[in-house]
Amino acid sequence: MASGKIIIAIDGYSSTGKSTFAKLIAKGLGYIYADSGALYRAITYFAINNGFIDMDGKILKQSLKRILPKLLIEQKTNAKGETNTFLNRANIERQIRSQRVSDLVSYIAEVDFVRDYVDVILKGMGVQKGLVMDGRDIGTAVFPDAEVKIFMTASDEVRARRRWEELKAKGEAVSLSGVLENLKRRDKIDSTREKNPLCQAKDAIVLDNSDMTFQDEIDWLNEILTKRFGLFIES
Ligand code: CDP
DSSP: OTTSOOEEEEEESTTSSHHHHHHHHHHHHTOEEEEHHHHHHHHHHHHHHTTSBOTTOOBOHHHHHHHGGGOOEEEEEOTTSOEEEEETTEEOHHHHTSHHHHHHHHHHTTOHHHHHHHHHHHHHHTTTOOEEEEESSIIIIIOTTOSEEEEEEOOHHHHHHHHHHHHHHTTOOOOHHHHHHHHHHHHHHHHHOSSSOSOOOTTOEEEEOTTOOHHHHHHHHHHHHHHHHSOOOOO
16 A cells, blocks of 8 residues: 555445545545446446337347447546546436436346446556445455445435435436335345345445434544544545
C-alpha cells in the first residue's frame, strides 16, 4: 500500500443507498467513485434499443456476445462532482436509471460473458487504488482483497420508498408497489445466479441504514477508517 490509498468495496441489495454513500466517501477522501451497476445498466439499455432482449428478459446471447467488445462504455465525473455514464460517447445517465432498464438489468447481469466483460473494466479501475466502488460482487469477486468491505442493507419498505421518491422527482410515473416488486425480483435474481451472486463477503462489515442519515453513515465509517488506516472522510 505504497500510496497509502485503499479500495473500499460496497455491496448490498437494490436501492440501499450504496451509490449515494459511495459518492460521499469518494468526495470526502479525494478518491475515485465507480458505479459498477451503471455498466450493467448501460449494456441493458443498449440491448433493449437494439432488440437483443425482449420484455420477458429473453436475450439473443450470440448476437450480444458478438457486439459487446465493440461497445465503448465510460464513466466520467464532471466539475460538479456528478458521475455520468457514456455509451459510444453519448451521455446515457438519465436513460439507464429508467424503470424499464431496472426491470431487465438483472437478466443481463446473469450472463457469464457479460460479467466477464464488465469485470475487466472494473478491475482496471482499481490499479491505482484510491477507489470506492459499489455493486453486488465487488468485495467477493472484483476486489476480494479490498481493504474495506461494506455490505449494505435496509428494510424493503424503506428501500422502495427511497427509489420511488427518486423516480417521481425525475418525472417517471411508477407505483410504489411496482418499485417494491422490482427490488424484490432483482434481489432474488442477483442472489441466486450462478456466477458471482450477491452475497456478503466473510470479512465485510454490515451496515443497516434503515434509520440512519447520511451523516450517521459517514460517522460510522470514519470510526473504522481512522482506527484502521488513519483516514478521515471530510463532510
Ligand atoms: O442502484 P440499484 O441498487 O438499483 O442497482 P445498481 O447498482 O444500479 O445495479 C443494477 C443491477 O446490476 C443489479 O440489480 C444487478 O443485477 C446488476 N449488478 C451486478 O450484477 N453486479 C454488480 N457488481 C453491480 C450491479
